[in-house]
Amino acid sequence: MTLATLTPKQAADRAKVSRGTIMNALKDGSLTGFRDNRNHWQIHPDKLSEWMANRGVTATDKGITDDTPKLDENALRIAVLEVELKAEKQRSADLERDRDSWKEQAQQLARRPRRWWPF
Structure with a gap:
């Protein structure tokens, strides 16, 4: 593997998929890559960037929006204290x-009765 290519795992981490x-x-051919001499997939970072841009995935496409309810700070603190x-x-x-x-x-x-001599 050369430094200019990514493995599928590295590409997935970079693309957050x-x-x-x-x-x-x-x-399916929407992302281009090649197999090296060990038959492992290698992906050029430029091709990954193109695929990500063509895919057009945004945070709202994944169901993440700004109006998601935020966990109350006190409720979080109570949960932590209950675990502690x-x-x-358990330790006690x-x-x-x-x-x-x-x-x-x-x-x-x-x-036990005590013996004065150990023999």
Whole structure:
């Protein structure tokens, strides 16, 4: 691959479409490209720009408009805090289980008779 060409994935990222859309455009001939010696598709950036211009996709064509409802800042903050609270509750429960395990182990060791000599 030379630096002057793009792979279908790179072209898709640049055009903000899926790789499948690029592959379909290559197959139907609306986007021109060529296969290299490893049989991989290569696309010239100029051809991609022409295809994007001919396609004429705008933000409104994709269903994105300026009147989309914006998420309330307070609602977003509440959602974040709820997630953080859930994580803290889980951490607290984990710590309590660890504490109880250590407590049980200490009680078992305390019940054992002590021997003065290790032999």
